[in-house]
Amino acid sequence: MSDATALAAENLTKRFGGLTAVGGLNFSLRRGDLLSIIGPNGAGKTTLFNLLTGQHPPSDGRVIHEGRDISALAPEQRARLGLGRTFQISKTLTSMTALENVMIGAFLHRGKLAAAAEHAMHILDRVGLARRASVRAGTLTLSERRRLEIARALALDCSVLLLDEVMAGLNQREVDDVIGLVRQLHAEGLTVLVIEHNLKVVRAFENRVIVMDFGRMIADGTPDKVLSDPQVVEAYLGKKAE
Ligand SMILES: Nc1ncnc2c1ncn2[C@@H]1O[C@H](COP(=O)(O)OP(=O)(O)OP(=O)(O)O)[C@@H](O)[C@H]1O
CATH class of the missing domain: 3.40.50.300 (P-loop containing nucleotide triphosphate hydrolases)
Structure with missing residues (x-):
């Protein structure tokens, strides 16, 4: 390092x-x-x-x-x-899908829809949310929303x-995850x-x-x-x- x-x-x-x-x-x-x-x-x-x-x-x-x-x-x-961050009060857009939430950030950096979608999918996979890509963010569990928040930060290619x-608010198994x-x-x-x-x-x-x-x-x-x-x-x- x-x-x-x-x-x-x-x-x-x-x-x-x-x-x-x-x-x-x-x-x-x-x-x-x-x-x-x-x-x-x-x-x-x-x-x-x-x-x-x-x-x-x-x-x-x-x-x-x-x-x-x-x-x-x-x-x-x-x-x-x-510099990427999450917020105490979630900024995920609840009426959009998990994929769309991550695509917003990915699009800002890539500027092309297809590339943004591909990158966003890769990030969802990285945070363990690939299977939930098409689910509306508002219906994700708290633990999944936290992962989505992290995914949104990663979409901006943060270092x-x-x-x-x-x-906060997660049970022990979710905390461990x-x-x-x-x-x-x-x-x-x-x-x-x-x-x-x-x-x-x-x-x-x-x-x-x-x-x-x-x-x-x-x-x-x-x-x-x-x-x-x-x-x-x-x-x-x-x-x-x-
Ligand atoms: N925008 C603001 N205007 C005025 N005071 C503020 C503002 N933001 C934070 N404060 C005050 O600054 C102090 C530090 O707040 P901060 O939220 O950074 O603490 P924290 O350590 O994150 O607390 P917590 O663990 O409760 O989230 C507090 O007294 C808070 O009331």
């Missing part, structure tokens, strides 16, 4: 009036890294994603992608550079994938950032974790190290880590 920096935050800050949702965050990811981001409700995790993918302009600091400052770029421009609580999918995408070379509340998932990934609290990073390291850090236990868990 190359050690080139895929994505970095430099003093990244977002203020909403008097509230600092993200305050002076610094981290750097190499291509092919997998990073979990945890923290209590309101810690600033989704705001961090919004800063990285351009939904929010930063109040201060910079977002660096492959060595280039992309802080002033719009979300679509960042998507074209390879960095940001997943915002894709496991999505963990498998994320591992597979990571093994294929994607750089992956995962916002996650389920600590079993964070442990399962066995990769770097950063912990946010009140917009700041309070810990950074392996799951074992981070989840036994007294500051994390107090701030995040409010009790002894499982």
Whole structure:
């Protein structure tokens, strides 16, 4: 795996009036890294994603992608550079089929309908949804919709994938399946950032974790190290880590 920096935050800050949702965050990811981001409700995790993918302009600091400052770029421009994401509130178009949902993104990049359909089908297969291609997205199960969200991000040929609580509401078997999918995408070379509340998932990934609290990073390291850090236990868990 190359050690080139895929994505970095430099003093990244977002203020909403008097509230600092993200305050002076610094981290750097190499291509092919997998990073979990945890923290209590309101810690600033989704705001961090919004800063990285351009939904929010930063109040201060910079977002660096492959060595280039992309802080002033719009979300679509960042998507074209390879930043793909899912949203906490699904953006799948429920009246369209799974295939059509993925084709929209594929079409943006390919510009020809037949090529977009072929690419979208390939992606549905990659996320395990090929058999559901012609089913309306609104009738998919929650777990399938999460896969579809991921497929929509992949359709934009992303090299960095940001997943915002894709496991929320899934049962254990479904969580295990999505963990498998994320591992597979990571093994294929994607750089992956995962916002996650389920600590079993964070442990399962066995990769770097950063912990946010009140917009700041309070810990950074392996799951074992981070989840036994007294500051994390107090701030995040409010009790002894499982
Ligand atoms: N557009 C906004 N305008 C004003 N305040 C906001 C906005 N977006 C987020 N906030 C505030 O910023 C803080 C961080 O919110 P954020 O959604 O990033 O937290 P989070 O860690 O993702 O929480 P959760 O785990 O509940 O999703 C919260 O206090 C939230 O109310």
